[in-house]
Each structure stands twice: as structure tokens, then as C-alpha cells.
Amino acid sequence: MLSIVFSSVILALLLTFSHKFLTGDGDFTLLSKGKVKRESFQDKVVWITGASRGIGEVLAKQLATLGAKLIISARNEPELERVKNQISGKHGPEGVEILPLDLSSGEDAIREVVEKAISLFGGAGVDYVIHNAAFERPKSTALDVPEASLKATLDVNVVGPISLTRLLLPHMLKKGKGHFVVMSSAAGKAPAPGQAVYSASKFALNGYFHSLRSEFYQKGIMVTVVCPGPIETSNAPATSTSSKEKRVSSERCAELVLVATSHGLKEAWISYQPVLAVMYLVQYMPSVGFWLMDKIGAKRVETAAKKGNTYSMNLLFGRKKE
Numbered sequence: 001m002l003s004i005v006f007s008s009v010i011l012a013l014l015l016t017f018s019h020k021f022l023t024g025d026g027d028f029t030l031l032s033k034g035k036v037k038r039e040s041f042q043d044k045v046v047w048i049t050g051a052s053r054g055i056g057e058v059l060a061k062q063l064a065t066l067g068a069k070l071i072i073s074a075r076n077e078p079e080l081e082r083v084k085n086q087i088s089g090k091h092g093p094e095g096v097e098i099l100p101l102d103l104s105s106g107e108d109a110i111r112e113v114v115e116k117a118i119s120l121f122g123g124a125g126v127d128y129v130i131h132n133a134a135f136e137r138p139k140s141t142a143l144d145v146p147e148a149s150l151k152a153t154l155d156v157n158v159v160g161p162i163s164l165t166r167l168l169l170p171h172m173l174k175k176g177k178g179h180f181v182v183m184s185s186a187a188g189k190a191p192a193p194g195q196a197v198y199s200a201s202k203f204a205l206n207g208y209f210h211s212l213r214s215e216f217y218q219k220g221i222m223v224t225v226v227c228p229g230p231i232e233t234s235n236a237p238a239t240s241t242s243s244k245e246k247r248v249s250s251e252r253c254a255e256l257v258l259v260a261t262s263h264g265l266k267e268a269w270i271s272y273q274p275v276l277a278v279m280y281l282v283q284y285m286p287s288v289g290f291w292l293m294d295k296i297g298a299k300r301v302e303t304a305a306k307k308g309n310t311y312s313m314n315l316l317f318g319r320k321k322e
């Protein structure tokens, strides 16, 4: 009798666990944290790069409703104005400063922007930086990426964010605290066939920021690296894509970024299946994960060229039609 009860409990646990794994939109640690801790952001200064659209815009709006003061950056000033005018929350649009920034403009130009950032809000300094700006080119094989494109991607996605961090970090160390939130990608954890350079840029960010944290953690510097899979944004809306890719909404993605940050997680993964399973495989069973990616890699690039579903299970099981 006891063994039947015990087996039933184990079975129930396994079913719950499997259901969560199959239907969840983040890694287990992240989903176990529950809600955003509002007090983490209330009256804090949060600098978001790439806030003129997409996930950055949604992050700005959610942070404003949590009572944060915002510095929003990107190249497109009219779009930043639009975002600012749509901000509600405790401080409203008055609690938002626009700081135009081109991450590929070099260290001297970025230094000027950093100096401005720390002088805003009465010289309050910056409590959080969300390194969200990036760009990704259409998928192609690694051979088809011209050198100019390689350099441009690494400048915006890696060199710019690192320069900004190097220039801001001394100010944070003086205050004895600061938190960098890094929008990496599932492509920064697992191979991303068709996106080799983008993937390289995200792996580089992961390496840099996890190392930086280990150097300065004892001095009050936090780093949260967030690795989203496919997210629904204006660039990739769920409704207009013919490819049936299942994407987490940008609202839910932003919410989970803020959950991870406010709970002090060092890394968080946001995605539906099958991308989440691939991330777990590559992290915990790399031989199996890499075998799987080698099996689907070439097909994924072909599928991308035909605008098909690049996250489909059909890539693995070999059906030609999407």
C-alpha cells in the first residue's frame, strides 16, 4: 500500500515537472521566483539602451510603472520622444531623460554620453544599465558574412556595450553598487546556425559580463545575463509571420527580465520549447546538444532562406514542407 502511494506521488511530481518543462516560458529557477520585486526599481535610475522600439521600449514602459526614473538611449531621437511621451507611472514623462547614443561611435563619443548620464536626475548616478541595444542581420551561412558586416555587428553588440561599461563602472564602484543587465540570447548559449556572427557577439557578451561580475561582485557590482529565445516584437510579430514560430511576447519577456534582475539572478533563460530544451541539452549534455545542432544546422539555414519556421521540430525529423 505504502509503495503504491509513494509511486503515485513520484508519478504526480514527474507529470507536474514535465508539464512545466513543456509549457513554461523560462528556466526553472527564473519561473520559481514569481513576481518582480517592485522595491528594487522604485526611484532608481535605470539606463536602457535600444529603448526606441522592441523589448527595450516595453522594458522602459514597465520600469516606469514600477516607479523607476529612466534614461533611454538609441540613435533614433524621434522614436525615443515617442516612447517618452507614452510613459506613465509615478514620475511620468518627466522621469524620463533621452540620451541619444550610437554604440558604434567609439570610446570618446561614448565617454561623453556616460558623463551626461551620471549628471542626470541631479547627479544621482546610474543604478542599473540594461544593455539591450543590438542588431541582427538576416540569417545566412557563416561563409556569406562580409567583413564589414562582421565588424559592424561586433561594434554594436559587443565593443560598444563593453566601452560603456568600462566608462561607467568606476562611478558605480564609487557608489559601492551598480547592476548591469545584459540582453544576450539563446544564441549566446547554444549554436545558432544561420546566425554565426550574432551568436559570436552574444557568447562574447556572456563571457565578458560573467567575468566582470566575478571580479567586482564583492564590491557591490551585480550582473544579470538574460538569454531569450524567439520573442515577438515589431520586427517579428506573431501575427504576420508565415512561419508559425512560437514566440514569447515582448511584454512577458520584459516582465521576466525584471523578475530575474530584481531577484538578483546571475543568468536567466526566456523561451518556449524547443529552444529551451536545446539550451538545457547544450548546457548539461553538450555532446548530445552539439550532435543535435549539427544534424539540423544546414537545414535551418535553408529554411530561413525560404522564410520557414527555423525553430520547427521538422528540422530534426527531416520533413521538407513547413
Ligand SMILES: NC(=O)c1ccc[n+]([C@@H]2O[C@H](COP(=O)([O-])OP(=O)(O)OC[C@H]3O[C@@H](n4cnc5c(N)ncnc54)[C@H](OP(=O)(O)O)[C@@H]3O)[C@@H](O)[C@H]2O)c1
Residues within 6 Å of the ligand: 049, 050, 051, 052, 053, 054, 055, 056, 073, 074, 075, 076, 077, 079, 101, 102, 103, 104, 131, 132, 133, 134, 135, 136, 156, 183, 184, 185, 186, 227, 228, 229, 230, 231, 232, 233, 234, 235, 236
Ligand atoms: N527579438 C528577439 O527575438 C530576441 C531574441 C533573443 C535576444 N534578443 C535580444 O534582445 C535585445 C532587444 O531585441 P529587439 O528584438 O527588441 O531589438 P530591435 O527591435 O531590433 O531593437 C534594437 C534596438 O537597438 C537599437 N540600436 C541598434 N543599433 C544601435 C546602435 N548602433 N547604437 C545604439 N542603439 C542601437 C535600436 O534603435 P536605433 O535603431 O534607433 O538606434 C533599437 O532600439 C537585443 O539585444 C537582442 O539581441 C532579441
